[in-house]
Amino acid sequence: MREYLWEAIKDVPVDYIEIRIEETTRTRVDFVGRELEQIGTVERRGGCVRVLSNGGWGFASFNDIDNLKANVLKAADMARLVGNSGARLAQITPITAEYLIGWGKDPIQVSLSEKQQLCETYNRLILNTPKVQTTSVRYRDIALKKYLLTSEGTYLSQQGIFCGISLAAIAKEGSNIQQSHFSTGDFRGYAQVEGLEDKAESVAKSAVDLLSAEQISGGKYTVIIDPKLCGVFVHEAFGHLSEADFLYENPHLQGLMPLGARFGADDLSIVDFPGLEGEAGYYPYDDEGVPGTKTYLIKDGILSNRLHSRETSLMMNEPLSGNARAIDYSHEPIVRMSNTYLESRNCKFEEMLEGVSLGVYARGAIGGMTNCEMFTFSAEEAFLIENGRITKPLRDVVLTGNVFETLANIDAIGNDVVFYGGLGGCGKAGQSPLPVSTGGPHIRVQDVTIGGR
Ligand SMILES: [Zn+2]
Structure with missing residues (x-):
């Protein structure tokens, strides 16, 4: 050949x-x-x-x-x-x-x-x-x-x-x-x-x-997010903003995302890594022949890198990351994520619950929308947390917010990272569904706006 x-x-x-x-x-x-x-x-x-x-x-x-x-x-x-x-x-x-x-x-x-x-x-x-x-x-x-x-x-x-x-x-x-x-x-x-x-x-x-689940009154709550919803949040709300081709054409976003800026607590790190064998977003080389690299988008709370093709890397004078991917031969490679996740820390789920007097435990996502830094996700399942205990199921729980405020409001990160692939994949610029995985541990976030009754 x-x-x-x-x-x-x-x-x-x-x-x-x-x-x-x-x-x-x-x-x-x-x-x-x-x-x-x-x-x-x-x-x-x-x-x-x-x-x-x-x-x-x-x-x-x-x-x-x-x-x-x-x-x-x-x-x-x-x-x-x-x-x-x-x-x-x-x-x-x-x-x-x-x-x-x-x-x-x-x-x-x-x-x-x-x-x-x-x-x-x-x-x-x-x-x-x-x-x-x-x-x-x-x-x-x-x-x-x-x-x-x-x-x-x-x-x-x-x-x-x-x-x-x-x-x-x-x-x-x-x-x-x-x-x-x-x-x-x-x-x-x-x-x-x-x-x-x-x-x-x-x-x-x-x-x-x-x-038969109940609806919750709308308002601001402490929310514990499960690994599946954490992965969706990291990919949809933050990952897409880290794609250099999107960022390069968006001066508003460039102003919001200068490298070196603080984006969360010292224990917050978000990674894109194609080299995770078996995962849906696995590849050794991208569609430009660049090695797939472990890229810290946020490292210890600081915005550190972005995802690049060869062209955007040179334009923005930032390191190559190996993220140029095409869904198939009828499309050109564009900047895409691979396996994107929030790194685990050491908080146990029970410890996260202990600090919550009234809150919501949100699991999975059945849909979501993002508009630059704003996001809306519908949790697939949710439960009320009262005085550190999960008490009853809730339905129609919708989380909305600003991704930067939400990242800054993460106050506990779990030790139980799970990766999710699946048939859905990622869509961008008419190229869908591209195999990717999303992952994370349980996290706890303060002051999340929940829509409800
Ligand atoms: Zn996507």
Whole structure:
């Protein structure tokens, strides 16, 4: 493959060329309610060329990989037409590597009918629970071969197998509708989707239990956030603001986020690290051939780094981080997160509870919105905390606030980090869902605004 790709790009008089070729086989099984909505396997093959010439980018993607040279020339023409927009790339050392991303039981060795049966079993368990109105059970696996060659001499050959499932229940009583879901998805193989009968039952039970939960009066509360919601908060509310391409075009945000500024207590650190083997956001090299690096976005309470592509790293004169990713060959790499998490400290959950006279324990998220530094998240489950004890379930708990104030108000960080992948992934600039994981421990936050009755 390397020689074949090299033939297409050699002797083209431009500053930089990169070719990516991808072959994917995607399997899906979707149950919605009683219906098997979709089942099947789709194969896709194609590639793209990105060319930098005199400060301008050209990009062409294609399904026919037999006419590589013509596509290279097309992208080079486009780059010349675009003209000089000042684009340049930070220097890297060219790398040659071949690697496999995938561990455990190979999903490709499991028949489609077995996958269907597994989904059907989970779906029936959820559907047969009284008061459950409808369900959704979705299985995915993606076998991927990817090649990257650049005119600087980088050559990467990668094979990967992603696999996951999501289980969801919607319960209804009158006009009261409640939902619960579970999702797992990463590079750890097929075993993670097996034996989830307990999860299916607990998803159904959670949705039904929420029907009789109480609503809380709106106001400011001390909130304990579970690892799942902590991960969502770190990714959605803070991580996206650390993406240098977004920040570079947003002077308001640049003013709010100077490196070196204090963003929280001494024990607050937030990290993006592609090198966590098996996690949904795992990769050794990004789509520009830059090694995935452990990047402290916040280190000991101080804003320390941002996420970069080669272009944004040079523009902002900040270190490379290896975060240029494309969802597939029809898109150019842009700055994305990988595995983003809040680092663990040593506070035990019981100790966090002890200090709370009236508060809320919020678990998971069923939806959220962010608008620059403002966020809104709906907790999937929540409980009232009274005098250091969890007393009763709550429903429709919505947390809102300013991410910077919220980070500064974290006053306890747990010792129980959990990472969550899943089928959802991250969306940005029309590229969705990109596999990422989010993680964190339990944290306690003072003065969180909770919407309610
Ligand atoms: Zn995202």
